Amino acid sequence: MVNGADGTRKSWPGTASQVGAVFLCFRSVSGTRLWTILLAMSLARFLLSLIAGASAALIAFSAFYTRGDTGGVFRFLHARGDVRRLEAAGAGAEQIAAAKARALEIAQSVADPAFATQMLPVALLIGIGVAALVWTLFGRRLERVEQGGERADVQERMVLKYAYRSGGHFTLRDLEEKSPLSFEQAREVTGRMLERGQLQRDGDGYRLLR
Structure with missing residues (x-):
């Protein structure tokens, strides 16, 4: 700001536009970081749901294949171990052929491929159900991140994790730039931790009390 010839206060040329550009740049960086986090969490949500669903379906199919005869499965594994020990x-x-025949006999008495094939749709439904459950639970976490509503204990763990990595000293800007927390979230959680004596002021930043 400068004084004009008529006594009025005038802005330096371009000051407003420069401030606006800096603000837009800051918002762009923050938005990009948030979208990167959301994209990574969405990918993790999909992969975890897929893995959980496929695993549940496979376990269910295996249970149907053996009709839930866990004892028979262990007998077969023991017989296979006997074959390998004899070969070694x-x-x-x-003697080896006789051991293999015993293992095959146990396997045939335990396995029921026809029943497993009939129950395949049920196994798939179980897998889909588990995948949907994981998708829903992970989606709730994702919604909290989008809305900035992470639980207080989760936010405090983020602060503690960063504090340990940084040697115990950090600032609010450090948390904003190097953790999922926004500046406002970082200020709120550090305020709570100060009140409980987990942190202490150290210049412009904070120090973790061990």
Whole structure:
């Protein structure tokens, strides 16, 4: 600001536009960081749902394949172990063949491929149900991030994690730039931690009390 010839106060040329440009740049950087976090969480949500659903479907199909006979499965595994031990010990061909025959007999008594095929739709439904559950639970977390509504304990863990990485000293700007917290969230959570004696003021920043 400068004084004009008529005594009025005038702005330096371009000052307003420069301030506006800086503000827009800051918003752009913050928005980009937020969208990067949201994109990563969305990808993780999809992958976790897919893995959980596929695993649940496979486990269900395996249970149907053996009709839930866990004891029979362990007997088969034990018989297979006997075959491998005989082969490693250099046993005779007849002895190894007999051990393999016992293992095959146990497997045939336990396995029920026809029943497993009939129950395949049920296994798929179980997998879809588990995937939907994981998708929903992860979606609630994603919504909290989008709305800036992370729980207080989660925010405090973020602060503690960054504090340990930085040697115990940090500022609000550090948290804003290097953690998922916004400046307002960082200020609120550090205020709560100051009141409880977890942090202390250290110049322009904070220091973690161990």
